[in-house]
Amino acid sequence: MSAGSLSRRRVLAVEDEYFIAEELEEALRNAGATVLGPVASVDGALALLRTEAAPEAAILDVNLCGEMVYPVADLLTARGVPFVFATGYDQAALPERYAAVRRLEKPFEPPAVLRELGRLLAGTPAPA
Template sequence: MSASSTLSRQPAPLAGRRILVVEDEYFLADDIGKTLRALGADVAGPVGHIEDAVKILHDGGILDAAVLDVNIRAEMIFPIARELRTRQVPFVFTTGYDKISISSEFQDVLLLEKPIDLAAMARKLAALIADPRI
């Protein structure tokens, strides 16, 4: 049974929330999107290029949270993370690398190592939206 079908029987903790997903691994991006949608989220993306993430940031829509792969096509995601932080939009990082690859300014951001536990990721995002100080 997939994570999204298991989650779909639970209340929709992300209902009405718009979540940006930046991930360049197609199947993982698709799985993250499906999981978040199963919980009621409106997914912005997923996108696999920094430029596309910038377009979403500037499309005038509200973002409630984001899931950011640290390394997108050999570019670091930190400019997107900085803008989200400025806007006080909570986010989590995903990576296949060590925490050492995270810029020191983002050491406080939750880092989910690949392979990602999608259900746990969704719970953590919902908790961050409810209380960004987590």
């Protein structure tokens, strides 16, 4: 899936590590996406979701300065917005309700994020 599939797509970025957030934002913008955020907290992400038009996809860091991102993931799920977790956590450490959510293991390269978001937006299954 090419990064071109992100052109003019609204993507929420939730990441608390400044340099990773900045790199993500730059990669998404270079791919033509409209970036919501990046935001570094659960409260910030929820506030953004209340005030902005809904994103079409999202990338969520699981642990935001000790606070788990699950309330944001739950809201996105309720709204039918696909997302991917970016985390150092093993799949088994995530709650069972997120067993089917795609996970990018940190550290990751921006092209991997762009490919994964492109797959989400296209409804393409993750590679085996």
